[in-house]
Amino acid sequence: MQTNLEKSRTKKYLLFSLLGTGFVIFVANLAGQDVATVASDLLYVPVLGALVILSIIIAARFNVKGEHGRSWILFVGLAASWFIAEQIWIVYDLVYQIDPWPSMADIFYLLGYPFLFLFSIYYLKPVKDAISKKTMAYASLATITLLIPLLYMAYDTDSEISTFELTLALSYPIADVIVLIPALIGVILFFRGEVNFLWSLMCIAIVLNVVADSGFLITSMDGSYYTGHPIDMLYLWAYILFSFGVYSHIQIFKKHRPNIKSQSLEDLR
Amino acid sequence: MFDAANGEIYKALVTLAIEKTLLNMGKPVLDEVAHRLFKNYKSYMPDCYEHPEYLKSVLKELYGNCYNNIVKSINKNLEEFATKKPIEHFLTVISE
Numbered sequence: 001m002q003t004n005l006e007k008s009r010t011k012k013y014l015l016f017s018l019l020g021t022g023f024v025i026f027v028a029n030l031a032g033q034d035v036a037t038v039a040s041d042l043l044y045v046p047v048l049g050a051l052v053i054l055s056i057i058i059a060a061r062f063n064v065k066g067e068h069g070r071s072w073i074l075f076v077g078l079a080a081s082w083f084i085a086e087q088i089w090i091v092y093d094l095v096y097q098i099d100p101w102p103s104m105a106d107i108f109y110l111l112g113y114p115f116l117f118l119f120s121i122y123y124l125k126p127v128k129d130a131i132s133k134k135t136m137a138y139a140s141l142a143t144i145t146l147l148i149p150l151l152y153m154a155y156d157t158d159s160e161i162s163t164f165e166l167t168l169a170l171s172y173p174i175a176d177v178i179v180l181i182p183a184l185i186g187v188i189l190f191f192r193g194e195v196n197f198l199w200s201l202m203c204i205a206i207v208l209n210v211v212a213d214s215g216f217l218i219t220s221m222d223g224s225y226y227t228g229h230p231i232d233m234l235y236l237w238a239y240i241l242f243s244f245g246v247y248s249h250i251q252i253f254k255k256h257r258p259n260i261k262s263q264s265l266e267d268l269r
Numbered sequence: 270m271f272d273a274a275n276g277e278i279y280k281a282l283v284t285l286a287i288e289k290t291l292l293n294m295g296k297p298v299l300d301e302v303a304h305r306l307f308k309n310y311k312s313y314m315p316d317c318y319e320h321p322e323y324l325k326s327v328l329k330e331l332y333g334n335c336y337n338n339i340v341k342s343i344n345k346n347l348e349e350f351a352t353k354k355p356i357e358h359f360l361t362v363i364s365e
Contacts, residue, residue, distance in 0.1 A: 065296065
């Protein structure tokens with residue numbers, strides 16, 4: 001069980017991690033674009049690596065059984081896809097020194113979205129009765145409001161890009177919108193006081209990732225994006241929030257000593 | 270004596286319904302609920318038959334105010350016996 005002290009310590013570490021990565025990206029940007037590129041590329045390795053390891057631990061704990069087990073195995077799929085995508089991006093960026101967009105990395109980024117959507121559906125399942133039609137309507141409205149300008153921005157780009165690149169550029173806002181609806185519902189439940197902060201971290205992380213994707217799209221379209229751009233901080237923060245969300249579940253569903261295990265039906269016989 | 274035997278049967282049915290619901294969610298969920306029942310109330314899963322409020326409080330601790338779906342699932346598992354007084358009492362308390 002996670003005690004109040006553990007919860008407060010987890011929140012402190014979370015704050016420290018968010019401020020730490022923010023500080024590194026900020027200082028690296030002050031030192032120049034090249035430094036920012038190397039710093040952010042190198043930050044993705046431990047941040048996403050930790051996420052993959054933590055998600056494997058929680059999926060193994062649930063032994064891929066039950067509703068929670070299925071949701072965590074989907075999350076492993078997401079973490080692994082995005083980890084591979086980031087590694088491909090880093091290789092293109094630092095080793096080959098060519099523009100990583102579009103590349104093989106996009107296949108893995110996009111592959112992560114179906115995993116993320118299905119995960120969020122399973123994740124919200126235990127609290128589905130608390131989701132009212134009004135909450136659904138608010139989440140859908142906010143999502144559509146975001147989708148229209150993003151689609152317009154992705155479509156209204158210069159004619160230099162190929163149909164493939166345009167399709168790829170349009171795929172991200174559409175995928176974002178699909179995952180944003182359940183995530184926003186989770187965030188609304190948190191603000192209504194229905195669920196606790198650590199539970200809602202996963203949903204906040206999805207929302208932050210969508211904001212980062214929108215920022216990436218806007219800066220890419222106006223040509224100001226480079227790897228290590230301050231917008232990358234939002235991606236790193238989203239991955240950190242995911243990691244702490246998974247970690248809090250590992251803490252909640254700890255393995256217990258058998259002597260205080262349930263006296264179950266076996267004992268009633 | 271007949272009532273006492275019935276009581277044991279109802280207790281087993283309630284325990285089975287709770288364990289089935291929690292196992293559907295995952296073994297660690299069942300373990301965690303059992304652990305918290307013991308830690309907070311020095312009780313075991315079958316004790317929830319007499320003290321449904323213990324289970325309610327533990328589920329609330331784990332899932333916040335959104336534990337209704339779990340209660341609904343326990344309700345469904347006990348649907349057939351819901352007219353029996355002791356089970357009706359159990360269901361009323363956890364659903365309140």
